[in-house]
Amino acid sequence: MESNKRYVRSFRDLDVYKTSIKLSDDIFAITKRFPKEEIYSLTDQIRRPSRSVGAQIAEAWGKRRYEKHFISKLTDADADQLETQHWIEVDLNCQYISVDERNTLIDQCNYVGKMLYSMIAKSKMFCGGSQNETDH
Numbered sequence: 001m002e003s004n005k006r007y008v009r010s011f012r013d014l015d016v017y018k019t020s021i022k023l024s025d026d027i028f029a030i031t032k033r034f035p036k037e038e039i040y041s042l043t044d045q046i047r048r049p050s051r052s053v054g055a056q057i058a059e060a061w062g063k064r065r066y067e068k069h070f071i072s073k074l075t076d077a078d079a080d081q082l083e084t085q086h087w088i089e090v091d092l093n094c095q096y097i098s099v100d101e102r103n104t105l106i107d108q109c110n111y112v113g114k115m116l117y118s119m120i121a122k123s124k125m126f127c128g129g130s131q132n133e134t135d136h
Contacts, residue, residue, distance in 0.1 A: 016116060
């Protein structure tokens with residue numbers, strides 16, 4: 001039986017990574033219309049963790065030789081998506097985004113969180129063994 005590692009050659013192939021990139025792109029697009037006085041505060045605050053989710057997933061991929069490191073980086077990614085959810089709520093409270101935008105973004109965050117949780121729960125499928133067949 002062929003292992004799942006054969007199907008995923010790079011972190012770029014992971015659905016969770018693709019979804020996290022879409023989330024950060026959507027947040028970037030929405031925050032472009034925020035007031036100028038928010039550029040160095042709220043705009044940066046929400047962009048940073050939303051972009052970090054994908055970076056943490058990529059880092060986890062690179063550390064999957066060691067299961068505990070892999071899980072740690074995925075846990076960091078989950079923490080960043082939760083922080084992103086916090087800033088989405090702040091954006092809504094400041095009336096910079098609509099309820100529909102809030103709901104869409106929160107749904108994306110929750111979906112990423114569920115995929116991360118699944119990867120953590122199934123970490124043995126991703127970790128150990130030879131990593132020579134993967135792209136870097």
